Every structure is written in C-alpha cells, then in structure tokens.
Amino acid sequence: MTGPVAVLIGPMAAGKTSVGRALAARLGVPFADLDALIVQEAGRTIPDIFADEGEPAFREREARSLVRAVAHQRGVLSLGGGAPMHAGAASTLRDLPVVLLEIDEETVARRLAHGVGRPMLSGEDPMARWRELAAARAETYRGLATHRIDAALGSPDRVALAIIDALQLQRPARPQEETE
Numbered sequence: 464m465t466g467p468v469a470v471l472i473g474p475m476a477a478g479k480t481s482v483g484r485a486l487a488a489r490l491g492v493p494f495a496d497l498d499a500l501i502v503q504e505a506g507r508t509i510p511d512i513f514a515d516e517g518e519p520a521f522r523e524r525e526a527r528s529l530v531r532a533v534a535h536q537r538g539v540l541s542l543g544g545g546a547p548m549h550a551g552a553a554s555t556l557r558d559l560p561v562v563l564l565e566i567d568e569e570t571v572a573r574r575l576a577h578g579v580g581r582p583m584l585s586g587e588d589p590m591a592r593w594r595e596l597a598a599a600r601a602e603t604y605r606g607l608a609t610h611r612i613d614a615a616l617g618s619p620d621r622v623a624l625a626i627i628d629a630l631q632l633q634r635p636a637r638p639q640e641e642t643e
C-alpha cells in the first residue's frame with residue numbers, strides 16, 4: 464500500500480497533532496505533522512513565516528509540503544487547520560483515507576486557553592475568529608473526509624482508538640490492553 468494510512472484534518476485545536484501522534488503510536492507506524500514539516504523545511508516558526516511572507520505564501524508552502532509528505536509518508540499524517548482550503552492541497556488529498564476531527568466550540572475554548580503561536584487567531588477575540596474560520600471551512604472539510612470522528616470523546620488515545628475502529632486499521636497485539 465502507498466500513501467499515509469490516515470490523514471487527519473479539522474479545525475484548529477481539534478487535536479490533529481495530539482491524536483495523530485497517539486494513532487501512530489497505537490499502530491506502530493511513523494507520524495508526521497505538516498506544520499512541523501513546514502517549520503523544518505523553512506527553518507522558521509509558523510508565526511515568523513506568516514509575519515515575513517504573509518498567509519498566501521504560507522499556503523503555497525503548505526501545499527508543496529503536503530505533496531512531498533503524501534509521497535513519502537507511510538504512517539499517520541496530521542495537517543494544519545487551513546491546509547485543505549488550498550485547491551491544490553485538496554486535490555492532493557483525493558483518494559486518501561482522510562479523517563475529519565469534529566470538535567465543539569466549548570472544548571476548543573478550554574484548549575485554546577493554553578495555546579499560543581496560532582497567527583490565524585491573533586487579535587482581540589480568538590474564539591470569534593476560530594468560530595468564523597471553522598464555519599467557513601466546514602463544508603470543504605466534510606467534502607474531503609472519508610471518515611468523521613468526534614474529537615471531544617476523550618483523551619487523544621481514546622480518539623485514536625475510535626479512528627482505528629472506523630477505518631478498521633490493524634494494530635499490533637498488546638495483550639495487556641485487550642480489555643480496554
């Protein structure tokens with residue numbers, strides 16, 4: 464089989480990075496996060512890329528990094544919240560197992576209370592901005608998703624298990640966890 468076993472998409476703070484890492488660990492496969500790949504390739508942080516080059520240039524970087532990641536990644540790949548909104552990036556996702564992490568606003572508000580480094584949420588009212596972006600992106604997310612998972616149902620590991628069930632992925636036997 465070629466390509467990632469699962470690509471995680473969804474709104475900011477849905478848990479794409481945390482759940483993706485937990486899912487890869489459960490499956491015993493590599494994990495890659497598109498934001499981290501972009502930072503690695505650019506040698507700069509995401510806020511710095513936004514400040515230096517602006518959002519459109521970041522989206523082009525993101526789409527290029529996605530093509531490379533899909534070609535090389537055989538494990539779990541988590542995207543940034545805005546990645547699927549680029550037409551080229553969206554077509555890169557076609558025919559892949561794409562998991563949409565769905566999340567409610569109250570849960571996000573709790574998670575964002577601890578978060579920094581999200582230039583798309585800068586300004587006076589990050590939750591209003593989150594709501595606006597989530598609404599504007601929802602239809603595109605749903606159009607690309609082969610599976611939709613409630614990302615508020617428990618810990619990242621619990622959400623990872625729900626993905627394993629939904630996609631009927633195989634995981635290495637861990638006898639001590641068989642009763643979960």
Ligand SMILES: Nc1ncnc2c1ncn2[C@@H]1O[C@H](COP(=O)(O)OP(=O)(O)OP(=O)(O)O)[C@@H](O)[C@H]1O
Nearest residue numbers: 474475476477478479480481543544574617618619
């Ligand atoms: N299932 C979960 N239960 C509790 N906390 C979670 C869960 N998933 C994620 N978190 C926490 O929420 C915050 C955001 O998670 P994470 O960075 O994984 O989201 P993301 O979807 O990758 O966001 P972004 O779009 O900004 O990359 C982190 O502090 C993380 O620890």
Ligand SMILES: O=C(O)C1=C[C@@H](O)[C@@H](O)[C@H](O)C1
Nearest residue numbers: 475498543544545581582583
């Ligand atoms: O939702 C977004 O537009 C973003 C989400 C993050 O993962 C980063 O990719 C960046 O901060 C932009």
Ligand SMILES: [Mg+2]
Nearest residue numbers: 479480498543
């Ligand atoms: Mg992330």
